[in-house]
Amino acid sequence: MTPDHPTDQNAVRNLDSPRQLADWAQTLVAHHKRQLASPAPSPRPAGIDDSSSASLHRTWDDLSAGFVSLQHKNLLVDGADPAVLATAFMAALQGGYLLSAIARHTGPLEIAVEMALRQVARSLTDEPPRPHDRSHR
Incomplete structure (x- = not known):
């Protein structure tokens, strides 16, 4: 283990169980x-200045608002947390962007988006929303 890699990389390379992956994570x-939690300034990823950070935070907030909108339309299952969905979706996107930049192709981003959309689908209701009855105005 090193400061940059606080875990035994060999453990993740030679997984024996899903629990081992969870422990590593x-x-x-x-x-x-x-x-x-340390008093030293938190390290920021390269290329993330104050403006970029603010933009990412706005996108995260917008995603959360979008999931709240789905919740208000009864499109999310009971117990689905819009903030958690937004955080997971944003984390997948950002990880996909980073890995795509490293790989120099969009494959990692496409995989991350697909995974995020599958996770969101698990939180959607099975029934399509009913249109509002406008005849009683």
Whole structure:
């Protein structure tokens, strides 16, 4: 393990179980949580200035508002959390963007979007929304 890679990379390369993957991911989260709690300034990804950060935050807020809109239209299953859906969707998009930039093709972004849309689909109701009855105005 190194400061940049707080986990045993060999553990993820040679997975023995889904639990091992979950443990590896939780170790990354715990490491990042410690970094964010330290008094030193949090590291920012390269190319993310204040303006870019604000734009990303607005997009995240807009996604959350969009999921709230779906919830108000009864298109989300009971218990679906619009903020959680927005966070997961935004994280998938940003990860896809990053990996696509590294790979120099859109394959990773396409995979991330597909995965995010499948996750959202699990939170949608099975029934299409009923049109509002406008005859009683």
